[in-house]
Amino acid sequence: MESSTGAHASVSNANQKTLRVLEVALLNERFTDIVTETGLPKSTVHRILASLIEEGFLSGDAERGYHGGSRFMALAGRVLSRVDISRIAAPVVDQLVAEVDCTVHVGTLSGDEMVYVIRTDSSKPYRMRSRVGLAIPLHSTGMGKAVMAFWPDDRIASYASRTGLPARTDSTITDLGRLRDALADVRERGYALDLGENEPGTVCVSAPISDHTGEVSHGLSVSSIALEHPGQSIEEFAPQAVAAANEISRLLGGTR
Structure with missing residues (x-):
């Protein structure tokens, strides 16, 4: 038996x-x-x-x-129909905040903008001006560029024509050629930077998040202030940002 x-x-x-x-x-x-x-x-x-x-x-x-x-x-x-990225991503974001001690955002693509769905703060005394539900432009933000980097060129050109690439700060990319070059860099290295392009004195490193269809529909950013992370020093958190974004992609059924 x-x-x-x-x-x-x-x-x-x-x-x-x-x-x-x-x-x-x-x-x-x-x-x-x-x-x-x-x-x-x-x-x-x-x-x-x-x-x-x-x-x-x-x-x-x-x-x-x-x-x-x-x-x-x-x-x-x-x-x-029951997928809630805020709930799915929250544990990953909490762990990332504990590792880097910076504010971490997750945003979702909505038309020509990214909309914050998660903002988890660091232990630092300062707070970002961002908030859940706030919509931000694609071309001037790390998360936006992380998403746009996976668009075909005609979609990028259409976005530029439709929005006019308005300047948010003196550092914002407002030229289609420069935007294309920046997005090519994002594709090559796997993450994007925002060095005061959307808000003066604020910097971030961002990574793309894909969903179950394989589309890059969300982004994650590690954000800080330029006084604490001058120049491109925020880039030191790129490996952690990419790893966290990849884990969220996996949990969403994505391929990244």
Whole structure:
């Protein structure tokens, strides 16, 4: 007679195989690709796929390919409708603030602006003028540039034409050519800087956050005052900002 431990291990192994086949099938429609990616025997893959189709988690067949079934899509829709980035990102932001002792923001793209959805302060006596719900321009802010860096050139040009790239300070980028160059730098290094471009005396380093669609739709910034972090010294927090943004992306189902 099989021991309870052995039976539990057998069930656990079967569950792992089923979840693996489901995951791979949602990303690779062809039966041969699913077999290759999972490394499981064809007969096992075929049996698991049949079970997943019967339960509504997958739809399709070996000839037409596989995709999410009605039950899976209904569950996914319910989960995505309840996604609250403020709740999801809060623990990551709290940990980042403890590491860098600077104010940390998370913002979401809304039209031609970024809107703050999180602001968590450091232990320092000064406070940023930002607030949750405040909308800020894209081209003059670190978070905005972190998002725009992943736009195609025609979308960047359209933004520039539509808004006119208004100056917020003497340091704001107001020329399309310079903006393109700045965004190319962001793509290359993986983070953006705001050195007094949106508000005099305020600096930040920002990183992009992607959502479950793979789109960069949010940004995270580590902010301080220029008196404490003169020049580009805020850049020292770039690795922590990028790591935190990547973790939030992971929690959102993103790919960064």
